[in-house]
Amino acid sequence: MRIYKTKNYDEMSRKAANIISAQIILKPESVLGLATGSSPIGTYKQLIEWYNKGDLDFSQIRSINLDEYKGLPADNDQSYAYFMRHNLFDHVNIKSVNTFIPNGMEADVEKECSRYNAIIRSMGGIDLQLLGIGNNGHIGFNEPSDSFAKETHCVDLTENTIQANARFFSFIEEVPTQAYTTGIKNIMQARHILLIASGEAKADALYEAVYGPITPHVPASILQLHDEVSVVADEAALSRIIKEGLI
């Protein structure tokens, strides 16, 4: 695991965008695993800027998103499908047929999970998986639990996650209580994983993920078993690791 320390959110975003750009340039037909949340917004902005300068070409890129709220249609402005169009897809030349995200409106859980797993398998593996991290150590929507879930599944969101994500909704009651998410096996099979984190609120989760015991109670801790993980985090997110003298 390689840790890149940055001063702040903007520097984190630029560094992460540099890593993603390198992937796109070195392999223009890459499969990118993409994430939502506030963490990657700056990274996507930077990629769009470089695309507008003519430095990046997404025409052969395929993308697969980590997760989607269950019960939100793709045109709801809080859905992750909307987020991806708004924050990246509408601004670069990625083909919409090459972008994949779970269908939050599919009520048949088994059907949706097997459909999404089949898509991931058909892509031949994810080259670079971008990840944020929840305050409770979740990745995608793999919440703390007694076991690691392997592939795409439907989860009940924890109170902590519902509270944390309530800031994007007008009322906490509007936050969906369930989501579809790819599983730990899907994430761990990516060739390279890029975890980004910013802000003091992530300091404990990041410390546990990188230096704590490997446990499904901190889902991100499984990343310690992957050979190619880059962590790009700002000083605030790294504050506990810095305080413990580990970097």
Ligand SMILES: N[C@@H]1[C@@H](O)[C@H](O)[C@@H](COP(=O)(O)O)O[C@@H]1O
């Ligand atoms: N499902 C998403 C995750 O993919 C994201 O990484 C995390 C952190 O979000 P943020 O970046 O807004 O702190 O929580 C959300 O619930």
